[in-house]
Amino acid sequence: MNNATTSDVARLAEVSTATVSRTLNTPNLVRPEVRERVEAAIEKLGFIPNDSARALRQNKTRLIGVVVPTLSYALYAEFYQKLQEALARHGFFALLATSEYDLHVEAEQAIRLIRQGAQGLVLVGKVREKRLSDFLAASRVPTVNTYVVDPTDNTNNVGFDNVKAIESAVDHLIALGHRRIAMLSGITTRRNDRALARRRGYEATMQRNGLETEGWVEEAPYTIAGGRSALRSMLDRALEPTALVCGSDMLAIGALQECKTRSINVPKDLSIMGFDDLEIAAHLDPPLSTVEVPSKEMGITAAECIVGLCLGTELPSRTVFETGLVIRSTTAPPRAPSR
Incomplete structure (x- = not known):
């Protein structure tokens, strides 16, 4: 455990120890520019107040x-x-x-x-x-x-291993004979390292098998509404995948709902793979194929x-x-x- 003191924080922030104390206990009474200096010093030193540190x-x-x-x-x-x-x-x-x-x-x-x-x-x-x-x-x-x-x-x-996990799902679809495999991914631009790993795993497996990925990925929040919206966007772009691998079961459930709305038969017209194996996955109509995660x-x-x-x-x-x-x-x- 770090042994930084109030005096260390005060010295780094160029304020008094009393100002450090006020910043910790009554920050609204400290000028914003001073409070920012103190907070920056606290974080840099990894300082923890006395009672908690002890x-x-x-x-x-x-x-x-x-x-x-x-x-x-x-x-x-x-x-x-x-x-x-x-x-x-x-x-x-x-x-x-x-x-x-x-x-x-x-x-x-x-x-x-x-x-x-x-x-x-x-x-x-x-x-x-x-x-x-x-x-x-x-x-x-x-x-x-x-x-x-x-x-x-x-x-x-x-x-x-998120990459290995999604690769197994894509390999399963390829083994069934699918070549036009799309992905509903979590949002990778939010620096979600799990979603990014799954997307990279999908792309690597597809490319390793000589299959197209450009334009075949839609990103969405891990929600049912996100899954519906992502598949709707994909189909509205006239893409015709025969299989869909999803970065979560919630995305897959949303995709299933969109398929029902459009009278797309699952799995005859479109195979769908989820990810997580939530309890509800076994009770859907039809029951969802998925990747089991040991949460x-x-x-x-x-x-x-x-x-x-x-x-x-x-x-x-x-x-x-x-x-x-x-x-x-x-x-x-x-x-x-x-x-």
Whole structure:
């Protein structure tokens, strides 16, 4: 844990220690330009206020900050539930925040959780806003990244290979005989590293098999409405895919709804692959073929990892989970061309 003091912050920000205290306790009474200097110094030094810092050094808070993109998506709710249960078994408790897939909000929430006494952090993905990365490096707060695996570093990762997972879905469609395979992807421009990895995995697999990808990808939020809108846009451009691979089950459900509206038979006219294997996937009409993601197991393992790091009983580690195909009724060989 970092041992930066109020005096260190004051010296770097070129203010008095009293001004640092006011910035922490009554920021509305501090001039904006002064407050910005103090806050910048706090983040650069990874400074944690005295009461929280003392408790953290003595491992007394037993609070773990958890920031997930959203709780409106069942996958993250399952992950959090299992993580929380596993933490409780060790006498630790979770402080939860959501980022809505916004890295700036994630940074705000994570730093606030630490200042409120969180002893460690569990985050989703590995791409961070720079100020959060700098703060975590300076404060040396134990952190576990989930839903990703990065073999190039020694940070704590609990996740799966998103590229490999989507490749298995595309390979399945190719094995069925599909050649015109489109993708409904999550929004990659928001620096969502999971969505970007899945899109790259799709493109790499298609190109490896000599298949076209240019113009065959639509990006949308991970919602049913997003899936409907993305497929509608694709079909309105007169694209005629025989198969669709989706970056999430919610996108796939939206695509199924759009197909029903347009009287497109799934899977005879269009095969659809989801991603996540949400509980609802098996109960759709037709039941959704998808990629199973071990969200519950990741939650449990992330809890075990962060507790070990906070107690000093575990070294930085990487846990890689396997995903699997769940083939139901939305994928089939493409319809034979009419003679």
